[in-house]
Amino acid sequence: MSKIIVRGGRPLNGTVRVHGAKNSVLPILAATLLAEEGSCVIDDVPALDDVYNILEVLSALGVQALRHESRVTLRAHRLISHEAPYELVRKMRASFLVMGPLLAREGKVKISLPGGCAIGTRPIDQHLKGFEAMGAEIGFGQGSVEAKVDGRLRGARIYLDVASVGATENIMMAAATADGVTTIENAAKEPEIVDLANFLNAMGAKVRGAGTGIIRIEGVERLKGVRHTVIPDRVEAGTYMIAAAISGGDVYIEGAIRDHLGPVVAKLEEMGVGIESDDSGIRVFANRPLKAVDVKTLPYPGFPTDMQAQFMALLLASPGTSIVTETVFENRFMHVEEMAKMGADIKIEGRAAVISGGKPLSGAPVCATDLRAGAALICVGLAAEGVTEVTGTHHIDRGYMDIVGKLAALGADISRLGDGEEIPAPAAPAVAASASAPAEPFAVRRSLQTASEERIASDSVAMLRVQPTLA
Numbered sequence: 001m002s003k004i005i006v007r008g009g010r011p012l013n014g015t016v017r018v019h020g021a022k023n024s025v026l027p028i029l030a031a032t033l034l035a036e037e038g039s040c041v042i043d044d045v046p047a048l049d050d051v052y053n054i055l056e057v058l059s060a061l062g063v064q065a066l067r068h069e070s071r072v073t074l075r076a077h078r079l080i081s082h083e084a085p086y087e088l089v090r091k092m093r094a095s096f097l098v099m100g101p102l103l104a105r106e107g108k109v110k111i112s113l114p115g116g117c118a119i120g121t122r123p124i125d126q127h128l129k130g131f132e133a134m135g136a137e138i139g140f141g142q143g144s145v146e147a148k149v150d151g152r153l154r155g156a157r158i159y160l161d162v163a164s165v166g167a168t169e170n171i172m173m174a175a176a177t178a179d180g181v182t183t184i185e186n187a188a189k190e191p192e193i194v195d196l197a198n199f200l201n202a203m204g205a206k207v208r209g210a211g212t213g214i215i216r217i218e219g220v221e222r223l224k225g226v227r228h229t230v231i232p233d234r235v236e237a238g239t240y241m242i243a244a245a246i247s248g249g250d251v252y253i254e255g256a257i258r259d260h261l262g263p264v265v266a267k268l269e270e271m272g273v274g275i276e277s278d279d280s281g282i283r284v285f286a287n288r289p290l291k292a293v294d295v296k297t298l299p300y301p302g303f304p305t306d307m308q309a310q311f312m313a314l315l316l317a318s319p320g321t322s323i324v325t326e327t328v329f330e331n332r333f334m335h336v337e338e339m340a341k342m343g344a345d346i347k348i349e350g351r352a353a354v355i356s357g358g359k360p361l362s363g364a365p366v367c368a369t370d371l372r373a374g375a376a377l378i379c380v381g382l383a384a385e386g387v388t389e390v391t392g393t394h395h396i397d398r399g400y401m402d403i404v405g406k407l408a409a410l411g412a413d414i415s416r417l418g419d420g421e422e423i424p425a426p427a428a429p430a431v432a433a434s435a436s437a438p439a440e441p442f443a444v445r446r447s448l449q450t451a452s453e454e455r456i457a458s459d460s461v462a463m464l465r466v467q468p469t470l471a
């Protein structure tokens with residue numbers, strides 16, 4: 001069992017570069033299913049488990065994929081299946097995003113029901129409501145959902161009961177080649193929706209209004225492959241902002257886009273954290289003590305639920321009472337119990353967590369219950385006295401590429417241990433701020449990572465169970 005070991009008490013200093021956004025690259029890779037001609041060349045694709053999983057799903061459907069460093073080239077000319085295999089889909093909810101493009105392209109699709117996860121039940125009713133409105137017939141099998149349509153999908157007016165990111169993306173992709181115009185009302189407005197719309201438009205689609213609550217998609221005959229660079233990961237950026245602040249450090253987060261991080265920046269400033277930004281990134285510097293603040297998660301442009309756990313970590317280190325209200329997912333406080341093992345004083349009252357900050361924090365063995373919980377526990381570890389051992393690292397690998405290497409380069413005393421490896425002696429303090437190296441190429445990550453990363457590292461030009469050349 002792999003573990004991340006953190007010894008707290010060192011301010012982070014230097015520059016860290018963020019990778020392409022997980023939540024952008026997953027729908028964009030799914031959308032490559034729509035490219036009936038040409039190749040899609042996607043740049044700044046992070047080496048994350050979720051990326052490998054979706055590439056495996058695409059491969060099973062007949063997409064040829066070739067990866068070289070952070071570029072993935074895909075060709076989807078001839079699909080060989082309309083069924084997304086259970087053993088791949090169950091690993092990752094976002095693989096459900098292939099449903100819209102497959103239905104549009106093949107007229108039929110069968111996919112396992114993604115089910116809930118640690119943070120909530122996460123239904124898919126809004127996705128299905130959209131496909132149904134577009135003329136698809138939906139049926140349920142044993143643990144799977146099937147959809148088919150005679151001919152092409154038809155444009156429709158679809159009102160989403162909740163502004164679901166995934167449903168907006170799935171419907172946008174399905175509508176791109178439908179007959180007529182589709183309007184999505186109460187659409188999600190996240191930057192990743194805009195990135196997907198830009199990608200689809202470059203492929204030849206006619207998507208207007210992405211980033212607002214009403215998206216209009218005029219269906220076109222067919223789409224072609226194009227080149228696209230994924231936007232920077234705002235949640236990874238936000239996590240390093242918290243890491244900088246909680247450690248009392250001074251870090252430049254290269255690639256972070258301030259506009260995408262509005263509420264995170266606003267709340268950090270309210271707490272007294274120093275923020276400066278330019279066209280290339282955001283500098284975060286903190287002189288404690290910080291002030292307690294209240295935070296409520298909301299769909300974009302509100303405070304992101306994917307930053308809630310990490311922000312809670314920072315509030316633990318801020319004297320006073322803060323209230324964090326989670327409104328997006330019904331069960332996203334699993335990290336509270338783990339934080340309590342480190343001395344956190346947090347009381348849960350329904351959807352709110354009341355945090356009495358500024359109490360002493362001490363290292364402890366803790367478990368990442370989900371991706372952001374894992375990142376948050378690492379952040380608490382940076383501020384805690386003694387050694388924190390974080391297990392459940394497979395969750396962290398879904399969304400953070402080389403988090404250990406990046407934090408170590410900023411001066412954190414952090415390492416990753418494989419099965420049976422002993423906790424190392426304290427690392428010597430960093431000499432100077434120097435984490436400005438770009439995200440490491442896949443091939444050099446072998447020593448830092450385990451399991452899936454070993455798989456990634458096995459070949460610098462790795463094929464993902466696909467044909468050796470792009471025909």
Ligand SMILES: CC(=O)N[C@H]1[C@@H](OP(=O)(O)OP(=O)(O)OC[C@H]2O[C@@H](n3ccc(=O)[nH]c3=O)[C@H](O)[C@@H]2O)O[C@H](CO)[C@@H](O)[C@@H]1O
Nearest residue numbers: 023094122123124125126127162163164165166306328329
């Ligand atoms: C891969 C990806 O991009 N994941 C992000 C995406 O997840 P995802 O797209 O799954 O999240 P949604 O926006 O769909 O979910 C938001 C809320 O809507 C509900 N809901 C959703 C769909 C549906 O058909 N019915 C329904 O009731 C969910 O249970 C949840 O309470 O947006 C979330 C909310 O910002 C983020 O936390 C995830 O990191």
Ligand SMILES: C=C(OP(=O)(O)O)C(=O)O
Nearest residue numbers: 093094119306371372399
């Ligand atoms: C919840 C998250 O992702 P997913 O929707 O892929 O589970 C996340 O990125 O924090």
